[in-house]
Amino acid sequence: MSIFFIKLKNKRDNILLQSILGTYSHLMWVRTEVPKQMIVKIITTPDLFHESKMVLNQLKDEIEFDYIDDPFL
Numbered sequence: 694m695s696i697f698f699i700k701l702k703n704k705r706d707n708i709l710l711q712s713i714l715g716t717y718s719h720l721m722w723v724r725t726e727v728p729k730q731m732i733v734k735i736i737t738t739p740d741l742f743h744e745s746k747m748v749l750n751q752l753k754d755e756i757e758f759d760y761i762d763d764p765f766l
Contacts, residue, residue, distance in 0.1 A: 695742040697749065698764060701731040702757035710756055714748075721745045732764050 701707055707725060710733065714723045720741050726734040737745040 695737045695739050695745070696763075697735040697737075697745070698726065698761045699733050699735065699749070699758040700761050701733065702759070704731055706756045706758070707731060707733070710752070710758075713752065713755070717745075717748055720748060727764055730764070732761065733758075 701710065711723055711725075714721060714735070721735050721737040724734045724736070726732045735745065735749065
């Protein structure tokens with residue numbers, strides 16, 4: 694599995710993010726990993742890594758977030 698962690702800048706964007714990415718369930722699965730810090734885990738398969746990253750990068754025009762390293766390391 695390929696995993697992205699992102700940190701949302703605005704707590705209210707979590708619902709919007711979940712709604713939008715829910716329409717891409719064929720590419721990725723989304724889970725709020727650390728709710729208090731607004732860290733979201735996005736899981737995809739290795740063969741869909743680039744497509745998933747492309748969707749996330751396009752989404753940055755709508756929702757402010759940063760890619761982060763694994764928050765549990």
